[in-house]
Amino acid sequence: MEGQNISIEDLRAAVERNDQMIQIKLAIEYLSELIDPQYRDAFREAESRARTVEDMKELLELAKKYIAQQTVMDLLGISV
Numbered sequence: 001m002e003g004q005n006i007s008i009e010d011l012r013a014a015v016e017r018n019d020q021m022i023q024i025k026l027a028i029e030y031l032s033e034l035i036d037p038q039y040r041d042a043f044r045e046a047e048s049r050a051r052t053v054e055d056m057k058e059l060l061e062l063a064k065k066y067i068a069q070q071t072v073m074d075l076l077g078i079s080v
Helices: 008-032 037-049 053-076
Strands: none
Touching: 008 037, 008 053, 037 053
């Protein structure tokens, strides 16, 4: 972006995209501590490969779903 004529809209979009990536990355980092260690590295690796906000959002949803499933399974005494 250096040396280019960048519109305010383009700048706003880039800043907003970076802001979302930062917020989602922090959420995933926090949630990864609640993920079973045998899957934790897989989530962290997927996070490091994610390149778009959509990828990060999908990973965040998967992490939340995984944690919720593990909680319910623990409460119900289900082991897989």
